[in-house]
Amino acid sequence: MIACHCDSCRRQTGHHAAATAAPAEMIQIEGEEHLGEWRATGRAVRRFCRTCGSTLFWQAVGENMVSIMAGSLDLPTGLEISHHIFVAEKGDYYEITDDLPAFPGESKPS
């Protein structure tokens, strides 16, 4: 699971986003008619619950992997954060205090 500190995740979730991911074909959704979509940019689509507003999914346009917001999952998730991404855009009101890898942008080596 990643913690994304990008401007878009911060504004949408109110803090940083924590998400795991799975190939689209591995995800089954009950109540798909309740999903709304929002595209802040042409780069990705975010899906949310139109009933309660919960942030649920993020998917880059043209890519098969779907990020699943960890906070939307029933407990226990069994998940752990592996690294931080887009820390260059993080909010100025907190520090990252764990020792996990942290990348200024995406987690690709620079």
Ligand SMILES: [Zn+2]
């Ligand atoms: Zn983000």
